[in-house]
Amino acid sequence: MLLELEGIRKNFGGVQALKRGDLRAAAGEVHALIGENGAGKSTMMKIIAGMYQRDGGDVRWKGQSVHFQKPGDAHAVGISMVHQESLLAPHLTVAENIYLGRETLHGPLLHKAAMQSSASRLIEENNFPLQAHWKVRDLSPAQRQLVEICRALHGASSLIIFDEPTASLSESETVEVFRIVRELRQKGIGILYITHRLVELAEIADKVTVLRDGDTVYHGNYKDTSMDEIVHQMVGRKVERIYEREKLTPGKEVLKVDIPGAAFSIHEGEIVGVAGLMGAGRTELCQTLFGVTPSDEGEIRIEGRKVHPKSPREAVDAGIALITEDRQQTGLALELPIRMNITMANLGAVTKAGIVRQAEEKTVSERFRDKLQIRAASVEQNAGRLSGGNQQKVVIAKWLYRDTKIVLFDEPTRGIDVGAKAEVFALMDEMAREGKAILMVSSELPELLQVADRILVMRGGKITAELPRETTQEEIMHHAAVGN
Amino acid sequence: MRRDMLQKLLPFLSLIALFIALAIASPYFLTSVNLSSVVRQTAVINIMALGMTLVIVSGGIDLSVGAILAFSGVVGSMAMVAGESVWIGVAVGILCGLAWGALNGFLTVWLNIPPFIVTLGALGIARGLTLIISGGLPVSGLPRELTFLGDGTVFGVPFVLIVLLICAVVTHVVLHATKLGRYTYAIGSNKEAAVYAGIPVGPYTVAVYAISGLLTGLASMIETSRLMTGQPTAGQSYELQVIAAVVIGGGSLTGGEGSVVGTLIGAFIMGLLSNGSDLLGINPYLQQAIIGAIIILAVALDEARKRKFSTA
Numbered sequence: 139m140l141l142e143l144e145g146i147r148k149n150f151g152g153v154q155a156l157k158r159g160d161l162r163a164a165a166g167e168v169h170a171l172i173g174e175n176g177a178g179k180s181t182m183m184k185i186i187a188g189m190y191q192r193d194g195g196d197v198r199w200k201g202q203s204v205h206f207q208k209p210g211d212a213h214a215v216g217i218s219m220v221h222q223e224s225l226l227a228p229h230l231t232v233a234e235n236i237y238l239g240r241e242t243l244h245g246p247l248l249h250k251a252a253m254q255s256s257a258s259r260l261i262e263e264n265n266f267p268l269q270a271h272w273k274v275r276d277l278s279p280a281q282r283q284l285v286e287i288c289r290a291l292h293g294a295s296s297l298i299i300f301d302e303p304t305a306s307l308s309e310s311e312t313v314e315v316f317r318i319v320r321e322l323r324q325k326g327i328g329i330l331y332i333t334h335r336l337v338e339l340a341e342i343a344d345k346v347t348v349l350r351d352g353d354t355v356y357h358g359n360y361k362d363t364s365m366d367e368i369v370h371q372m373v374g375r376k377v378e379r380i381y382e383r384e385k386l387t388p389g390k391e392v393l394k395v396d397i398p399g400a401a402f403s404i405h406e407g408e409i410v411g412v413a414g415l416m417g418a419g420r421t422e423l424c425q426t427l428f429g430v431t432p433s434d435e436g437e438i439r440i441e442g443r444k445v446h447p448k449s450p451r452e453a454v455d456a457g458i459a460l461i462t463e464d465r466q467q468t469g470l471a472l473e474l475p476i477r478m479n480i481t482m483a484n485l486g487a488v489t490k491a492g493i494v495r496q497a498e499e500k501t502v503s504e505r506f507r508d509k510l511q512i513r514a515a516s517v518e519q520n521a522g523r524l525s526g527g528n529q530q531k532v533v534i535a536k537w538l539y540r541d542t543k544i545v546l547f548d549e550p551t552r553g554i555d556v557g558a559k560a561e562v563f564a565l566m567d568e569m570a571r572e573g574k575a576i577l578m579v580s581s582e583l584p585e586l587l588q589v590a591d592r593i594l595v596m597r598g599g600k601i602t603a604e605l606p607r608e609t610t611q612e613e614i615m616h617h618a619a620v621g622n
Numbered sequence: 623m624r625r626d627m628l629q630k631l632l633p634f635l636s637l638i639a640l641f642i643a644l645a646i647a648s649p650y651f652l653t654s655v656n657l658s659s660v661v662r663q664t665a666v667i668n669i670m671a672l673g674m675t676l677v678i679v680s681g682g683i684d685l686s687v688g689a690i691l692a693f694s695g696v697v698g699s700m701a702m703v704a705g706e707s708v709w710i711g712v713a714v715g716i717l718c719g720l721a722w723g724a725l726n727g728f729l730t731v732w733l734n735i736p737p738f739i740v741t742l743g744a745l746g747i748a749r750g751l752t753l754i755i756s757g758g759l760p761v762s763g764l765p766r767e768l769t770f771l772g773d774g775t776v777f778g779v780p781f782v783l784i785v786l787l788i789c790a791v792v793t794h795v796v797l798h799a800t801k802l803g804r805y806t807y808a809i810g811s812n813k814e815a816a817v818y819a820g821i822p823v824g825p826y827t828v829a830v831y832a833i834s835g836l837l838t839g840l841a842s843m844i845e846t847s848r849l850m851t852g853q854p855t856a857g858q859s860y861e862l863q864v865i866a867a868v869v870i871g872g873g874s875l876t877g878g879e880g881s882v883v884g885t886l887i888g889a890f891i892m893g894l895l896s897n898g899s900d901l902l903g904i905n906p907y908l909q910q911a912i913i914g915a916i917i918i919l920a921v922a923l924d925e926a927r928k929r930k931f932s933t934a
């Protein structure tokens with residue numbers, strides 16, 4: 139056995155993240171790790187990678203009991219990790235990030251040219267839409283994820299941990315990631331793979347381990363189990379995985395957009411999906427509507443009124459909310475408690491006579507915590523200490539509380555578990571029923587097909603097609619890809 | 623959990639320990655004359671540090687407070703020497719501070735320059751202007767009533783202590799219970815997320831610097847009252863003491879952290895250190911070194927506490 143974990147425990151100031159974490163991973167196998175948001179998956183992986191120290195239990199590497207004190211220790215034996223949240227240095231280039239901490243030297247100096255060219259080669263081999271000299275701060279979350287992957291590949295020798303590598307990727311990069319994973323398996327490298335997209339298991343998983351509330355509750359061959367069984371183990375109860383949305387009769391027109399490359403409208407009670415490949419301009423469209431990158435040409439109308447938001451502030455005042463795709467960078471104040479994050483965009487509602495009513499704030503945020511089932515000890519916990527999926531729920535709660543007429547969702551289900559996905563869809567449906575107009579960008583086509591009333595397809599910064607709810611994945615891909 | 627509490631209370635416990643140690647070491651320490659002199663000496667730094675707390679929580683820094691103190695003091699003094707009443711003179715001083723603060727905030731927002739640079743520039747400009755308008759000479763001949771601000775007592779309590787407490791309570795309320803305060807934390811914690819939440823980051827940033835300037839203006843008049851002259855060279859390197867007070871009190875230079883209570887404790891620790899060194903006859907040059915070491919120690923302890931609970 140390459141790696142064995144037995145009865146791992148980890149406590150974070152009162153939160154028992156892992157109670158009895160067991161795991162066995164062999165070389166040349168893809169080992170999927172499944173569990174709800176906050177189940178302790180990332181914590182377990184960080185213990186393996188030497189980023190956290192375990193409180194108890196045993197870690198055996200090739201039969202030997204080990205205790206990695208720092209990431210360097212794990213790296214030294216050939217373990218590398220692709221992190222769920224980007225841990226890159228934003229001011230450095232792609233190549234510098236890939237080599238960070240293990241730079242190639244030329245005497246006492248950095249051998250920049252060598253690093254640059256081998257980084258370029260790595261990128262090219264994997265068909266990633268990146269350039270070695272680009273600055274990481276200019277990259278989208280999906281591109282950052284690819285840099286993380288390059289970084290892990292560069293140092294990989296025995297075991298690679300992928301913590302939700304595909305959460306922010308679209309179809310074509312996801313396919314590349316699968317190819318990479320298969321190649322690594324071929325080379326006899328062990329792979330630990332965390333995902334909330336359970337359909338991916340069929341593509342690559344050999345073994346499956348399920349974590350629930352810090353306990354390993356299931357371990358076995360992927361072939362010997364069923365999807366329903368896995369989900370059942372994960373949540374500890376039966377869940378409806380297939381979400382069916384009833385079609386509503388749209389009301390009056392709420393949003394009418396007519397800017398270069400994008401002309402469409404959304405009515406009350408409608409959810410309009412936006413599909414496209416990485417870099418198709420979906421996020422840019424959201425940012426234009428939200429006033430981040432205002433458009434000088436064309437016009438935007440809300441309920442017939444012409445608006446021209448030049449900042450998020452003006453957009454929010456006009457009745458538009460944007461749930462961004464990058465929760466850490468633009469969604470949350472990580473050092474502030476959940477409570478303050480939830481009321482941040484609507485502080486006026488809990489302010490009376492100039493004073494923020496903390497008791498009321500607490501009531502409000504607890505209501506949203508319960509409604510969205512945010513897993514936290516209390517609403518006073520810092521947002522940065524939540525698991526990835528729970529952070530996403532806090533961002534959604536913030537805008538639910540603001541209660542705008544138009545809500546733009548940019549990859550709303552990124553990194554959230556099956557149960558929470560169904561909850562988010564139910565929330566979107568509820569919002570639609572209340573007469574809101576919703577735009578939903580997603581890289582997961584099955585999701586769009588389930589939820590959206592119509593689907594806009596983007597390519598090269600333009601909307602190239604508008605497809606009805608009854609369309610197919612193939613049809614969408616056809617319009618999204620080059621050619622047509 | 624209990625250890626965390628203990629470490630959070632560390633600055634406060636250090637203050638108490640220092641107080642007790644000094645009480646034992648020097649019989650003179652606990653006299654009301656000495657204690658009120660500590661209060662008077664620290665009041666100026668303390669009031670400025672309250673404003674700096676807001677600035678630092680917002681993720682900014684203000685290096686120009688010492689220079690603004692000199693400028694406001696000189697201009698306020700000149701107003702009084704020119705025949706204006708004490709009230710008007712003090713108001714002029716406070717408004718000068720407010721204007722400088724607002725200008726700092728405006729330049730950071732409008733020109734999008736880091737506050738370190740803007741306020742470094744403002745430091746030079748304010749110092750230069752002060753020397754020009756005063757001709758490099760102290761402004762003297764201030765009205766006698768002005769002494770009350772710095773040296774007066776109300777029912778035996780130093781008047782500056784009352785002013786300080788009022789300022790502290792107001793700043794505390796602003797920071798913890800108003801929109802302005804909340805947005806200050808939000809901007810300091812993650813500016814981009816604040817923009818995306820629809821918070822008008824620009825105006826709030828200007829407001830934060832303006833408040834800091836206003837408090838500095840008030841401090842300048844207290845300083846003037848204590849010296850009974852408008853000194854163009856007043857406030858040399860006060861910015862460092864002020865920033866140190868905030869940082870010792872748990873403020874983080876990367877923003878999003880800091881509190882009024884912490885800052886008060888930080889300022890009093892520094893006040894006691896220098897008073898104690900005077901009482902015990904410690905070489906003033908050594909005093910500076912001790913204070914420097916204390917700053918590093920305080921921040922190191924605070925970081926150690928935070929690291930235990932950080933998300934890696």
Ligand SMILES: Nc1ncnc2c1ncn2[C@@H]1O[C@H](COP(=O)(O)OP(=O)(O)OP(=O)(O)O)[C@@H](O)[C@H]1O
Pocket residue numbers: 150151153154155173174175176177178179180181182222513514523524525526527528553931932933934
């Ligand atoms: N540094 C930390 N400080 C405090 N609590 C933490 C910290 N890291 C994780 N936790 C808590 O530990 C629990 C497990 O978190 P973990 O990140 O391992 O979940 P996860 O299974 O990876 O979830 P997700 O699918 O949402 O990423 C959560 O309740 C989380 O709030």
Ligand SMILES: [Mg+2]
Pocket residue numbers: 179180181222301525526
């Ligand atoms: Mg995780």
